[in-house]
Amino acid sequence: MCDVDTEGDCVDALKKLQYLICRFVEIISDSSSPPVVLFLDDLQWADAASITVIAQILNSARSSRFLLVGSCRDNEMSDNHPISNMISNVQKLGVNATMIKISPLDKDLVNEMISDTLCLFPRVTRSLADILYHKTKGNPLFLSRLIVSLSRDGLLRFSLSRRRWEWEEEKIQSMKIPDDVAELLTNSIGRLPSDVQDALCTLSCFGASIHLDIVDVLERDLDLQLQNSLEVARKEGFLEKFDRTIQFSHDRVQESAFNMLNSQDRRAKHSGYGFALCIHAMNGCDDSMLFTAVDQINRGDPTVILDHEHSSLVARLNLQAGKKAMGMSDYVSALSLFEHGISFLQECHWQQNYDLSLELFNCSTKCAYAVGDHEKLKCRTDEVLSFGRVFEDKLIVLYYFVSALCDASLLNEAIAKESFRSTGISIPRAYDIIHLP
Numbered sequence: 001m002c003d004v005d006t007e008g009d010c011v012d013a014l015k016k017l018q019y020l021i022c023r024f025v026e027i028i029s030d031s032s033s034p035p036v037v038l039f040l041d042d043l044q045w046a047d048a049a050s051i052t053v054i055a056q057i058l059n060s061a062r063s064s065r066f067l068l069v070g071s072c073r074d075n076e077m078s079d080n081h082p083i084s085n086m087i088s089n090v091q092k093l094g095v096n097a098t099m100i101k102i103s104p105l106d107k108d109l110v111n112e113m114i115s116d117t118l119c120l121f122p123r124v125t126r127s128l129a130d131i132l133y134h135k136t137k138g139n140p141l142f143l144s145r146l147i148v149s150l151s152r153d154g155l156l157r158f159s160l161s162r163r164r165w166e167w168e169e170e171k172i173q174s175m176k177i178p179d180d181v182a183e184l185l186t187n188s189i190g191r192l193p194s195d196v197q198d199a200l201c202t203l204s205c206f207g208a209s210i211h212l213d214i215v216d217v218l219e220r221d222l223d224l225q226l227q228n229s230l231e232v233a234r235k236e237g238f239l240e241k242f243d244r245t246i247q248f249s250h251d252r253v254q255e256s257a258f259n260m261l262n263s264q265d266r267r268a269k270h271s272g273y274g275f276a277l278c279i280h281a282m283n284g285c286d287d288s289m290l291f292t293a294v295d296q297i298n299r300g301d302p303t304v305i306l307d308h309e310h311s312s313l314v315a316r317l318n319l320q321a322g323k324k325a326m327g328m329s330d331y332v333s334a335l336s337l338f339e340h341g342i343s344f345l346q347e348c349h350w351q352q353n354y355d356l357s358l359e360l361f362n363c364s365t366k367c368a369y370a371v372g373d374h375e376k377l378k379c380r381t382d383e384v385l386s387f388g389r390v391f392e393d394k395l396i397v398l399y400y401f402v403s404a405l406c407d408a409s410l411l412n413e414a415i416a417k418e419s420f421r422s423t424g425i426s427i428p429r430a431y432d433i434i435h436l437p
Contacts, residue, residue, distance in 0.1 A: 014370060017329040018053050022060040029066035036066050042251070043072040043083050049332050049371075051082050058090045074101070104138030113140075117147065118165040128167055135177045141250055142181040148237060149188055185256035192236065197260070199229035200238065204258035205269050205299075206292065209247035214277065214292060221276045264301075271300030278317055287324055294321040298340045308346055312353055315341040319360055326367065335367035335376070350387040358384065362396045369400040377404055 029036040040046075040054070058068060072083060091097050105113065111129035115122045136142040150156035155175070156167045178184040189197055202224065203210050218224050230246055233239045238257075240249050248254040261269065274296030281290040294317050305311050318341030325334035341360045349357045361384050368377040381397040388394040 013329045014049070014331060018056050021053055022056050025057050025066065026060055032065065038066075038068050040068070040070045043070045044076045044081070046083060047332055048082060049330070051086050055086045055090055058095045059093055105133075105140060105143070106138060107133050110136075110138060110143065113143065114147070120164060127169060128172070131169065131173050139181055141252060142184060145181065145184055145188060145237075146177070149184065152191070181252055182256055182259075185253055186260065189238070189253075189257055189260065192233065193229075195225060196229045196232045196236075197257075199224075199226050200233055200257040201261055202226060202269070202273075203230065203239075203246065203248070204254050204261075205266065205273060205296070208251060208254055209245055211288070212244040212246065213286075214289070215246070217277055217280055218273060221279075222272065267299070267301035268304075269300075270296045271304050274298075274300055278313075281317070290317070290321050290324070294318055294337065294340075298337075302344070305344065308352065311344045311346050312356060314344040315353075315356060315360065317341075318344065319356070319363065322363055322367075326363070331367045331370040335364060335371060335373065338364040338367060339376075354389065358388070358393055365397045365400050369404055374404055374408075377401060 025036070025038070038057075046054070054068070054070075070083075077084060087097050087099075107130065110133045111122050111126055114125045114129045114132065118125060132143060132146060136146055147156065150167070150172060155172050156165065158164070159166045178187060189200060192200075202218070203226075206214070212227075215226050215230070219226055230239060234241055234246070238249055238253050240247055248257075258266070274293050277289060277293035277296065280286075281293040297314055297317070305314060318337045322334045322337035322341065325331075325337060338360055342357075342364060345353065345357060345360070361380050365377055365380045365384070368374070368380065377400065381401040384397040385394055
């Protein structure tokens, strides 16, 4: 069960984790001979907990030997984005922050890039560079993928007789180029063999990367032919391989492959992959396999789970994964997992699956309190108070709900809460906390 633990409160656990991370960075930066540089990519997708930790690191690590470098897409961020607010707040506290806007490559840099790529003098590649600059507007990813596309189409080729690269300038000038890099990548993937396209679409369902252990399971249990196809995609520059991990060379490649699937196909694939992995997740001790399996099922098609047995299984998997996330003080992910588990419970779950329902609701309440989601906290508390069979079953949700009221300086409301009456406890509304023994 998800018991009340006043000695190791969930909010205190978050604060302890944040403190330990800050101390770790501070000690490493103070004891390291060279300066410590921490680089974080795609900050536009950072969650609230991560942004809080980043702010605390910047506030605590005032040493000149520590540098945080972050990158983000400003076109996906508004002025009120949490990252923008965080930067503004730390600057007010005296942290030096420099904003560097990365502009597209200019004509000279495009020419230098093409010159280096083709091993030719810049004066020789100037005309080709001018054409490609106008077609790509200096976008580096667009430019590199376009060069690969030109080579594949034979418009840019190596001449053995002249021992240098040559190109058909007029055809390149007149050819129709997609308006953006996403369309170019989609077209490039569409030219690959069908089995390679399918393998890329499968990989895209798992995000930016996939471990080969998962690939092995999918090949064995779902009779998919992935590894050879993924190797072809790697040679084409769409993937990179590090030890036993395969990842997309760029997140735009993953987005393009994923967008080739319609929403119905995506949900069906997520469900199939999730159920194939969950068998191994339950029988093994690999937490990453469990999290991956549960994530795939949660992203899948809920209509494929019709019977009570399967819905209970998925709910229990979410409960198991949520508890592991709580153990790592990741209460945001844990809350999401518990809520998914609740969503898979069938209509009469309080009658048919009382213990599982109660544990999911208790854990969800605890995490909602930890992350400050008071609306979710109240919703789950009310339901447990309505369906809880005995007073003891209602204690956990009452503890966290009253704690939230106390944190909000609503102690009188906490004492006079109607929920106490539903448990058989009668406390006068006018009772003053000062008179409590």
